[in-house]
Amino acid sequence: MAATTRRAAWRTVKRLAFWTLVAAIFFYLLFPFYYAVVTSMKAGPAIFEPDFWPTRFDLDNYVAVFAEQPFGRNILNSLVIACAVVGLSLFLGLTAAYALGRIRFGGRRVLLLAVLSVSMFPQVAVLSGMFELIRSVGLYNSLGGLILSYLIFTLPFTVWVLTSFIRDLPKEIEEAAIMDGATPWVVLTQVFLPLMWPAMVTTGLLAFIVAWNEFLFALTFTLTNEMRTVPVAIALITGGSEFEVPWGRIMAASVVVTVPLIVLVLIFQRRIVSGLTAGAVKG
């Protein structure tokens, strides 16, 4: 009898410990963003009171972020850049994946590894060369310069994931089309493309997030407020006086650009997780 109650008590302790751990993990993952939301809705001196619970629902900071600087323009810049980068990466990645995944030729494995090795490049190691390139083609302080330079991040994993996906598609579907005399371009766009959507959504989303979040190139290759992207704008937000950091506005801007991203990620949760793990595990 005593043994069973002791065992039951022990089980309760263990269950309690497990749920404490779960709660701690949830808190750790979510509290910082929650606190940013709470802060963003406080105006004036209220911001200097560290409250754990929302005390006000003031949207002053949100209005001010858009009124005091071209933050709307910054969001538009980031959107245009991210969409262009996704489109370009998918086009270049898809054509390359067809060659690397469906056509047997010597050296394709080495080529694939060479492409992948680009993702190991430290950003700062291409900074001066990229700066020179962008200036020489007249893309300094323009969205085009950033679109071009972001391909260095997105192409390696796009090519890698799309290649491993297209390689695993059955042989028969392609053979039938080739028998009918279809050109490779037709085979790729009419036969493979409709089957590739899962992999395209995954890589497209990852490319979008990379372009949306990039900081160093955007900081270095743009000059004026109007050309800045969201991360640079958030890093450089200044308030009315030079000595006071406008934390409320920074948090409001952070919430504005992060909420859509989180929604997107949660909707496509499964696709993103499979893309992340495919990129790494198959490496």
Added chain:
Amino acid sequence: MSQAARSSALARQRFRTAWLFLAPMLAALACVAVWPLLRTFYFSLTDASLSDLGDYGLVGFENFLVEDGGYWYGLLTDPLWWTSVRNTLVFAGASVAIETVLGVVMALVMNAAFVGRTALRAAVLVPWAIPTVVSAQMWAWMMHDQFGVLNAGLMGLGLIGEPIAWTADPDLALFSVILVDSWKTTPFVALLVLAALQMLPRDCYEAAKVDGVHPVRVFFEVTLPLIKPALVVAVIFRLLDALRVFDVVYVMTGNAEATMTMSVYARQQLVDFQDVGYGSAAATLLFLVIGVMTALYLVAVRAEMTRDMR
């Protein structure tokens, strides 16, 4: 036409198609990756300046090391460079260690069957999705020495007696940045480990359970060796990433010496001081460090593969 000739003509045509389809991607990568990298290598041997990139002279290895009148100058004699090397190594080592431990714990929890598991698997993506700049600003605010919620919380719990200057104190700043980075990147490790855990065979756990082996021993003797390959990949990926860290450090503490990493150092020379030659030299060294580590990793993988084949 004979069968063989036709098939070889077909093969040639396929080969041409392959290169045609590869050309745009290869051209793009040559343009945005290979060329800029080679230019950076070249600039490191010059005295180029950002204000006029067209006008420079070759100076050999003077940016790295040069002797003048009995004294040595150059990057390798700059104490700040060596500070940034040390900071980078400490940052990479500590943040990857924290991420690995936390990531494994999170993955084990996410792999357990309980109500709310789906919610946890969604929540883990939140820090991953948040832009690094945003996460750096969020934490900088939470770590504010006067009004930060972190100090308020720790003091409320009685864990600290007085407010801590998390990012301003040179002894603590690097530690703070490491904490913020591990918050953002632990989910990546957790997801990779979770993927590995989900592929483990169930039967060895059943056997261990029947034999009454303690769960902690099961973890260290069964689970850990089985997820080791995935863990190694995650650690290597994160290590290579951490060695080139820039965003989180620059946004939280700027060019402060206490947290300066190799990337921050190189950017400061390149952009703030306009010294493209010297900055490129620093960037080149960083590339070499990462390149050597990648090569070592590939050699190790290859050695392991050939050993497994035998």
